[in-house]
Amino acid sequence: MAIYLTKESKVLVQGMTGGEGMKHTRRMLAAGTEVVGGVNPRKAGRTVHFDERAVPVFGSVTDGIRATGADVTVVFVPPAFARAAVMEAADAGIGLAVVITEGIPVHDSVAFTAYAKRRGTRVVGPNCPGLISPGQANAGIIPADITKPGRIGLVSKSGTLTYQLMYELRDTGFSTCVGIGGDPVVGTSHIDCLAAFEDDPDTELIVLIGEIGGDAEERAAAYVREHVTKPVVGYIAGFTAPEGRTMGHAGAIVSGSSGTAHAKKEALEAAGVRVGDTPTETARLVSALL
């Protein structure tokens, strides 16, 4: 088992024929992911070859699902087209839409996350690295070869901090790592992942990585206190970030006294989460618990 993504997942790639789409489809296939098709209305009917694998291109998500039984889509389309792409996938009835695209206007994200939710489609992202269940499948751009399967579940706003922890804990390994994205509005929250990991028999311990901005970590802390029985180890980035400045991620901003790293760390610790001061110390806390 794992959460959201398993070896049974059949994956479509919207925007597969673009530069990033091609590069990462190749990597997803190499990681053992069952990529069953690309979607591009202007290239429908063609086949794209990745080494010995031939992947068909469909004109729509609906066509792709009909032909292959796909249940996951990874969205690489440019920001201006992301809203339509996710809504199309939701209309087609896909179960999971992983939106890698960075730079999507917030009004679009608000619109498509609400739209997808109403239709029962889970959105991960936008502006995220996707998710990986090591040894099973990889939906997005997370490097698959820096870790191995294991019993840690990880949820994070940050891509590179995810990779850092995956690498530091490579000898222990992971059930699933979910990069939920650094935008102000995302489809899947820390809490969603905590709930899924709590229910996943293959996950023994949960790592929660957060950063400045919003109050997702504080909410997650309250959720941990009420509902999570598995050990949770946390890490928060951005203690030195100045107020009012956006630190790389569109959502990473301290506004007035809200969204600070201190408040998040305190909330997590008050909920019994062990919080590391550095990524390396965080990895050590995890190792000590397993």
Add this chain to the structure above:
Amino acid sequence: MDLYEHQARELFEEHGILVPRAEVTDSPKKAREIARGLGGRTVVKAQVKAGGRGKAGGVRLAADPAAAELTARQILGMDIEGHPVRTVMLAQPVDIQAEFYVSYVLDRAAGRFLAIASAEGGMEIEEVAASRPEAVARVHVDPAEGVTSAKAAEIAEAAGLPPQTVDVLVRLWEVLVREDALLVEVNPLVRTTQGRIVALDGKVTLDDNACLRQSRWGAYGEAGDDDPLEAAAAAKGLNYVRLDGEVGVIGNGAGLVMSTLDVVAGRGARPANFLDIGGGASARIMADGLSVVLSDPAVKSVLVNVFGGITACDAVADGIVQALDTVRLTKPLVVRLDGNNAARGRALLDARAHPLVQQATTMDGAARRAAQLATTA
């Protein structure tokens, strides 16, 4: 991007919301002329992107054009919370009967916009919310429906606002959606003694991600506000924020770079900047990044912290080696490469044997070394 009050005022006016007659200037002499044109008596308001203007003395009533010139002279050049006042807006005074508060803000946790409204406007809404939470109405807006007249009536009623505000609430939502704003706030929204509803002061934050489809935003360029190094970095397409420390930081990925700043601070030094060079870390981006960071005179050492995931460490090391050919290194550089092909990457840097470059194998070790170099330099 936050707008100045006068820019917000213009947007409101374009969308049919009543605003006071007003004009902006950077010259006290011109202020006198504007005051004359507005009928003599004016409110002179500092144009800065900071709260607390009134308390800082940046909003004052001027009885006549001569007073407007004097007041403008006093306000121009003031510093309000670190923001120099470069322009003032002169506005016609309004006879206020009642003050309200209305805004649309992004509720990140709910993933939708929230209408916040109160019949107790004029002061900080946080203060009202803290002292009398029942006086502040919060109503979520369904993105598929937006703020219709019926929704606006619901918001007005929840807050105890008069029915005339319904039209303003609808138009304000149009400002939010059509202008791709993340926040529109009117405080105070007033009812004048003539019974008209006027937006007396406003705040608008635009979504930087929407600039591609909002062509007019070029006019909002705020070059004057930028730090010269931040402007230089922006011109090169770099994601750079200047801070006030002495350890320059370059890394890949926003989260990892934020984390690197924290680790440097934990080692007794202060980070000089945030610079995220993204996943690629090509020679050109590395060279651009190094040259921006090194041109900060406060920088005493530079820490490059790269995790090789999608881009393997040998490619990153290659980028650093090439960058060292084009950028003259003037400060010690500590490099930490970890992840895919880390050994090969480190070997490449060792082979380059630059006297100012040293390597560390862990993030904590690299931060400790960079902090040492900066504090003993």
